[in-house]
Amino acid sequence: MSSQVSAQSAIKTGARRSRRLGDLWVALAFLLPSAVGFVVFYLWPTIRGFYLSLTDYSLLGDAQFLGFDNFQRLFNDPLFWNSLRVTLLYVVINIGLQTVVALALAVLLHRLTQSVTIRGLVLLPYLVANVVVALVWFWMLDYQLGIVNQLIDWIGLGRIPFFGSETWAIPTIAMINVWRHMGYTALLIFAGLQMIPKYVYEASALDGASEWRTFWRVTLPLLRPIMALVLVLSVIGSFQIFDTIAVTTAGGPVDSTRVIYFYIFELAFERFDFGYAAAISVVLFLILGGVAMAQLKMLRAGDSDLS
Template sequence: MTSDTVRAAPRLTPGTVPKIPPSRRRRLGDLPVAALFILPAAVGFAVFYLWPAVRGVYLSLTKYNVLTPPRFIGLDNYERLLGDHLFWNALKVTGEYVLINIGTQTVISMLLAVLLYRLTKSMLVRGIVLLPYLVANVVVALVWFWMLDFQLGVVNNVIEWLGFDRVAFFGSDWAIPTIAGINTWRHMGYTALLIFAGLQMIPPSVYEAAAIDGASEWRTFWRVTLPLLRPVMALVMVLSVIGSFQVFDTVAVTTGGGPINATRVIYFYIYDQAFNRFNFGYAAALSSVLFVLLAGIAYLQMRLSRAAESDLRGS
């Protein structure tokens, strides 16, 4: 290697400080500030999420009833889970609820979002649409429980006044669809605003090009709007599915899991095992299985919907 190809390093006299490039100095200066802002959230995540999750996995391998120390039993709780018909029934009931809730909520929310985008962008209207979501879920469930009561509910009084038979909305056949309808009513405004935000990100020039090509409104919706909403819809579907699997309070204040386990969803079954039967080890095993199940479903949704991709990229 010749001296022409080797660049000599600058000499430093004693007492001098090497100069740091401005970009590097700026990066080093931002790191402590960023860490300071992230620290509270990181501590909260570690204390309230990470540590309970790790301890829950450990408890799932033990026999634990709070009154005595945990006793390690290996995979016995998971073996018991495989033969537990109540667990599989709870999983089936939860799946039925998720399908009804996601189907109705997605369709109604999409309709609301399109109406908001096409007809009005008033903040007052958006607030009214979001209002049910701001009410506590227990309050919503109790109000609908009273309104749909078989004997005194105003809904059944109107049905009888119209000449039809009263409906046992919280009976075995109607219980899950009714609970799904209640939660759809509460969450559809929030979901609609998420979709509405996605609609605002679509450039108007795309619709102008579709109109020039002679595309109808219906064809434009299916060929232009829905494909461009794919990243937003992927987020909405993941959040909706995970939230639907976590349904608990509506069931707890209305049916209590009945009649005859017709509404005993998986979250309510975990609660029953932990706080009514004091089988905390078995409840932890149920929770661990549910976590793996939800993680797998979310991963499949993100992969199948290609959530990281956007047709607007590069436009």
């Protein structure tokens, strides 16, 4: 009798193992396209980029190994430091405005309306291609023919060279991208607001807290995980600004909008200095990795005040 029980147990164990093995092969089959895409379009280019950063490569001949010469050149390159400074200025303006506007928009959506139509309208600018948005604003803000400057002139103020001034160029580009991305960022924050239980607000109201006090003492602390995600994504995306500048200022005037991505593009595809461009890309990769880790650590993204 015991032998029959053992045999049945062995049969069941074998069946479970074969079923698990079958599920494993099915899972691998579904993962294979993504894995191939990751290796071809992300992993291999990253490895090759690290290799090219140690070489002198210009598409016209074989790569010559230089070691860390490109990185030594980078530290003595005033254009690199200028591009990094300009990029940081853009990031500060873009993130500051975008976060504040998106947070206010998300709170209004959460408190005043649950309409799917309004959410769609808020998201609409994000669905338009960035190049199209940049060109439309470029025409609207044109010094001579732009409707914005015509309105400014009509009310008696002096016209503003939005894209032609070293002072105005980066803030203008930041405002354009805030307008495009604020709806998407607001919907991410809105999703976080919906996860906050209603009884928390009911308890705050019973304690006599005002709306403003509730926002600062209840809403913002409970939004910390989603705000950490939003800030990390926004900062990384801001460092990657390229297309708006490429179709408007092209790095001018006087290098005032030559952000680091545009400088890398110029080095690689206009000067064909791929090795040096790859070295700057590696430095940018390390900067973004450090910034993302620091943000997640400081904002305690893995913790929630609800637990």
